[in-house]
Amino acid sequence: MLYAIRNEEGRIVSLSETHTSGAEAVDIKNKEVLEFLSINDDEFSAEEFLEQSDTAVARIFEDLVDVLISKNIIMFTDLPEMAQKKLLSRKLARNMNRPEDDITASQQNHSFLIDDDETL
Secondary structure, eight states: OEEEEEOTTSOEEEEESSOOTTOEEEOTTOHHHHHHTTOOOTTOOHHHHHHHHHHHHHHHHHHHHHHHHHTTSSOGGGSOHHHHHHHHHHHHHHHHTSOHHHHHHHHHHOOSOOOTTSOO
């Protein structure tokens, strides 16, 4: 079941899988729910949507891994070798696609790799 919270105009402003005060039960296929999720196409295909959003979700997970590593919650070397290689190659490709100024700032903020002298 999905629950929606509406604003004063009656538009959905929040969706949740758990009931909260003021929320109403709504169907996932409800036109207003689909509009809220920016899925306005009458010929919406969940499978096609998932395929199209895979790239965005992959970037979210890459950014999440960066945050976890920068906060020393996990170490890059804790990940399986294939995951390390895939993340490094994707990070390189993403950096190649950024303007030079953004690359320098990004590298200064965090990195998968640290110097041997850095304490964890």
